[in-house]
Amino acid sequence: MKNSHEHEHSTRITHPWVAEGQHTIRFGGMIIDQGNDWLQLGDWVQMAEGLGFDSYWASDHPFLYQDCWTTLTIAAQATSKLRLGTLVNCIFYRSPALLARLAADVDRLSNGRIILGVGIGDLPQEFELLGVPLLSTKARQQALEEAVQTITSLWQSEDFTYQGTRLQTQQAPLPGGPVQQPHIPLLIAGGGEKVTLRQVARYADIANFGAHAVMGGAYQVDDIVRKYAVLHQHCEAENRPYDSVLRSHLTMPLILAETHEALQAKLDGLPQGYLKMFASSMIAGTPQEVITSYRALASAGVQYFISSFFRHDTETLQLFAKQVMPTIKAEKDTL
Numbered sequence: 001m002k003n004s005h006e007h008e009h010s011t012r013i014t015h016p017w018v019a020e021g022q023h024t025i026r027f028g029g030m031i032i033d034q035g036n037d038w039l040q041l042g043d044w045v046q047m048a049e050g051l052g053f054d055s056y057w058a059s060d061h062p063f064l065y066q067d068c069w070t071t072l073t074i075a076a077q078a079t080s081k082l083r084l085g086t087l088v089n090c091i092f093y094r095s096p097a098l099l100a101r102l103a104a105d106v107d108r109l110s111n112g113r114i115i116l117g118v119g120i121g122d123l124p125q126e127f128e129l130l131g132v133p134l135l136s137t138k139a140r141q142q143a144l145e146e147a148v149q150t151i152t153s154l155w156q157s158e159d160f161t162y163q164g165t166r167l168q169t170q171q172a173p174l175p176g177g178p179v180q181q182p183h184i185p186l187l188i189a190g191g192g193e194k195v196t197l198r199q200v201a202r203y204a205d206i207a208n209f210g211a212h213a214v215m216g217g218a219y220q221v222d223d224i225v226r227k228y229a230v231l232h233q234h235c236e237a238e239n240r241p242y243d244s245v246l247r248s249h250l251t252m253p254l255i256l257a258e259t260h261e262a263l264q265a266k267l268d269g270l271p272q273g274y275l276k277m278f279a280s281s282m283i284a285g286t287p288q289e290v291i292t293s294y295r296a297l298a299s300a301g302v303q304y305f306i307s308s309f310f311r312h313d314t315e316t317l318q319l320f321a322k323q324v325m326p327t328i329k330a331e332k333d334t335l
Contacts, residue, residue: 014244015185015205017083017115021303022243025332027325028055028306030087032253032274034065035311041071042078044311051321055083055115057306060090063129069102076110085115087208087250087306088189091143092121092132096150097172104155104178112179115206116151117187120144122214141195148186148203155183187248191216191223193230200245201234208306210250212281219280224249224300248304249297255284255310256319270310283307287323294328 029048034041045056056075058068065071072084084106089099099116107114120140121127127134135143142165154174178184190196191209196216200207209216209227218224228247235242255270257263263284267275275282283293294305305328309317 012240012244013182014241015180015183017185018205018244018246021246023333024303025298025329026054026304027052027321028057028083028085028248028304029053029317030057030059030306030308031311032308033311034058034071036066038074040311041074045075045078045082047314047317048321049079049082051317052325053082053321054304055085055306057085057087057117059087060093061123061126062093063126069106072106072114073109076106076113082113083115084110084113085187086117088117088119088187090121090126091118091147092127092140093130096147097154097169097174099147100151100154100174103151103184104174104176107178107180107184108176114178114180115185115187117189117206117208118144118148118151119189141192141199144188145199145203148188148199152183152186152203185246189216191218191227193227197227197231198234198237201231201238201240204245206246206248206304207231208248208250210252210281212252212278215250215252215281218249221296221300224297224302228301246304247301248306249302250281250306250308251283252278252281252308253284253310254290254307254316254320255282255313256287256290256316256324258286258319260286266313266315287319290320290324291327294324295331298328298332 031044048056058071059065060068068086068089075082075084103114103116124134146165150169154172155177185205186203187206187208188196188200188204189208197207209218211219218227231245232242235245255263255266257266263286267284283290285293307320
């Protein structure tokens with residue numbers, strides 16, 4: 001029987017999947033406008049897998065998209081190698097015990113390909129629609145810490161008891177745990193330098209942020225460099241190797257075209273409200289321009305790129321996979 005006081009984060013070993021990417025660049029994708037066609041989702045993830053993407057990610061916004069765990073189940077059945085992650089599960093939308101159960105089940109279904117991403121939530125209206133109280137940022141951060149302790153301990157213990165400030169679990173079993181050892185990779189989203197990055201250093205296998213307020217506020221390359229320096233300090237304080245945390249970045253959306261004229265025509269045909277809302281985190285350009293953008297991010301220390309695509313814009317997916325990804329990866333591999 002375990003509780004939070006027995007959580008030994010400093011002995012955490014580097015996850016094998018993280019270790020595989022320490023000296024290379026890998027790429028993941030997600031669909032912005034998934035739609036209701038599950039067969040089409042299967043076709044998309046198969047295409048991404050064939051093009052050399054490492055992962056597919058589903059977001060957790062119940063009133064905007066289909067359920068993320070149903071989505072990942074479909075993706076697991078349609079693919080054989082693609083990693084499958086949540087970006088990210090709000091820890092208030094399901095109990096931590098249920099989240100541990102779902103992640104373990106889909107990990108087994110996919111033969112050990114799940115990545116669990118968690119965060120504190122960023123849409124007040126969503127909390128209201130779900131009937132979930134929206135606590136202060138500080139309280140949500142505290143709840144995240146307790147949720148992570150609960151989830152990771154349930155994966156490892158047959159008889160788990162937890163007495164936290166906000167969460168209590170009595171002798172909870174989780175039969176049929178995850179395939180992955182020592183655990184399912186855990187991503188904690190956000191770039192907060194005092195609390196979030198400390199939590200990443202203490203508990204997570206993956207850090208993730210991008211150039212938007214809801215993505216951690218890493219607007220410029222200098223912001224990324226600074227946040228990684230802070231993460232490094234937190235890792236040292238936790239007696240943890242800095243390279244045991246995979247450094248990932250989110251682009252939302254990514255749009256490519258062969259020429260500026262074709263790019264503008266494509267932008268004109270996309271939802272303008274969405275493009276305006278995510279203007280700071282969008283990367284749009286010709287392949288060479290996008291290479292320049294991703295090269296700067298890689299130089300800042302990003303090891304793993306997650307890019308959001310519009311479902312029907314397969315041209316962007318193809319151009320990115322065939323022209324941008326090989327260039328960025330080759331440049332990293334030669335260092």
